[in-house]
Amino acid sequence: MARVVVDVMLKPEILDPQGQAVQRALPRLGFEGISDVRQGKRFELEVDGPVDEAALARIHDLAESFLANTVIEDFIVKVEEVAEAAK
Amino acid sequence: MTARIGVVTFPGSLDDRDTQRAIRLAGAEPVALWHKDKNLHQVDAVVLPGGFSYGDYLRAGAISRFSPVMETVIEQAKAGLPVLGICNGFQILTEAHLLPGGMLGNDHLHFICRDQKLRVENADTAWTADYESGQEIHIPLKNMDGRYVADEYTLDKLEAEGRVAFRYVARGEAAHGYGNPNGSLRDIAGITNEAGNVVGLMPHPEHAVEPLIGSGRTDGLPFFTSILKKLVNA
Numbered sequence: 561m562a563r564v565v566v567d568v569m570l571k572p573e574i575l576d577p578q579g580q581a582v583q584r585a586l587p588r589l590g591f592e593g594i595s596d597v598r599q600g601k602r603f604e605l606e607v608d609g610p611v612d613e614a615a616l617a618r619i620h621d622l623a624e625s626f627l628a629n630t631v632i633e634d635f636i637v638k639v640e641e642v643a644e645a646a647k
Numbered sequence: 648m649t650a651r652i653g654v655v656t657f658p659g660s661l662d663d664r665d666t667q668r669a670i671r672l673a674g675a676e677p678v679a680l681w682h683k684d685k686n687l688h689q690v691d692a693v694v695l696p697g698g699f700s701y702g703d704y705l706r707a708g709a710i711s712r713f714s715p716v717m718e719t720v721i722e723q724a725k726a727g728l729p730v731l732g733i734c735n736g737f738q739i740l741t742e743a744h745l746l747p748g749g750m751l752g753n754d755h756l757h758f759i760c761r762d763q764k765l766r767v768e769n770a771d772t773a774w775t776a777d778y779e780s781g782q783e784i785h786i787p788l789k790n791m792d793g794r795y796v797a798d799e800y801t802l803d804k805l806e807a808e809g810r811v812a813f814r815y816v817a818r819g820e821a822a823h824g825y826g827n828p829n830g831s832l833r834d835i836a837g838i839t840n841e842a843g844n845v846v847g848l849m850p851h852p853e854h855a856v857e858p859l860i861g862s863g864r865t866d867g868l869p870f871f872t873s874i875l876k877k878l879v880n881a
Contacts, residue, residue: 570751574796575830577754626713629706629742632749632796 562611563640564619568628569600603627604640611639650878652871653680653690655720657711661698662733662853669853670694673871675878682714691878692729692773693720695736697789697851707750707792708738717743729773729844729874734790737837737847746838746847747805748797753790754830762862763788763850764816764824765836769809772843773877777869783816784866785824786855793829793849795836802833813837813848 570576576598583597603623607615620637628635652670654677656663667677678690682700687693701710711717717739724730724745732740740746753759762785767778778784797805805811813836819825827834829849837848852867854860 573798574751575754577752577756577830581756626709627705629709629749631741631744631747632751 562607564605564607564611564616565638565640566603566605566619566623566627566635567600567638568603568623568633568635569598571632571634572598574632601627650675650691650875651678651689652676652874653678653687653693655680655682655693655695655716657682657698657700657714657735657739659698659700659702660696660735662696662851663698666694666696666733666853669856669867669871672856673868673875675871675875680716682711682716685715685719687716687719687723687728692731692874693724695720695730695732695739696853697734697736700735700739703735703792706738706742708735708740708742711735711739712742721745724840724845727842727844729877730846731774731870731874732845732847733851733853734793734849737849738792740845740847745845746840747801748795748838750792750849751794751796752792753794753828758789758791759793759828760787760789761828762786762824763828763836764819765813765850766816767812768814769812769839769843771809772812772839772846772873774846774870774873775812775839776877777873785862785864786850786852786867787862788828788850790829790849793831795829795831795838795849797832802835805835805838806833808841810839810841811835811837812839812846813850 579598670677738750767782770778770780815834852870855867
């Protein structure tokens with residue numbers, strides 16, 4: 561079994577007030593030197609069967625039509641190996 | 648025979664009954680439509696009401712947009728069926744790409760509920776013909792994800808084509824309902840598609856249709872009389 565991860569982020573030109581609120585809290589927590597924070601979403605998809613080109617293409621379509629709204633968001637699809645030890 | 652106007656109920660819709668009531672007060676016949684039913688039951692127009700369909704999970708309107716009823720609404724809206732999206736309904740229309748741009752969380756990160764001043768910018772759509780262009784109206788606003796965003800090209804195009812239907816009246820006292828309440832770009836409160844049959848806005852005209860309740864105004868009623876006149880004269 562393999563895991564496919566879809567990361568979704570607001571497009572860079574779109575204001576992210578949640579990220580800004582996190583960034584503003586950092587100095588209070590003693591974290592210096594972080595000039596910007598942007599918050600996104602991560603989807604972990606457990607895929608039955610092989611993650612071949614066809615499966616990835618389907619997941620790409622899913623991300624493009626549903627997991628992300630490409631009017632306001634960008635996304636990336638990556639394959640993550642599930643640790644063998646977990647078996 | 649009067650016009651039949653459908654109101655869709657999604658899981659988590661809140662204002663479907665108020666919308667039906669507003670339609671009845673305007674003199675049309677409200678028809679309850681169910682999200683799982685593809686059949687629009689021969690309605691002459693459809694309203695997607697406010698609320699928090701599917702708990703706003705993923706993005707506001709993102710899951711409802713794929714409901715069976717929306718398949719038919721999208722297909723028929725493209726063929727000219729008048730569709731009004733209020734609040735969550737507006738979010739569903741942008742997610743369905745029947746209207747351009749997208750809706751995001753209010754810039755101040757708080758839920759907002761207040762009476763809001765709006766300016767009618769386009770009084771030629773199916774849902775705004777009973778207003779005057781430039782008229783200021785006062786209707787309730789209540790939302791979490793009310794920030795309208797689009798890229799500069801789309802915003803310029805909307806402006807050039809007169810497709811900004813409503814704008815928040817930015818200058819004036821917040822206590823009297825003035826100001827941009829959510830960080831929407833160019834103070835946009837509502838927009839229309841090119842044909843003028845699909846309109847979406849964040850504030851709630853259905854809550855301002857009777858002098859006895861709410862702000863004591865009936866500034867929202869012309870939405871429903873506009874569509875009725877259009878359908879009856881058609």
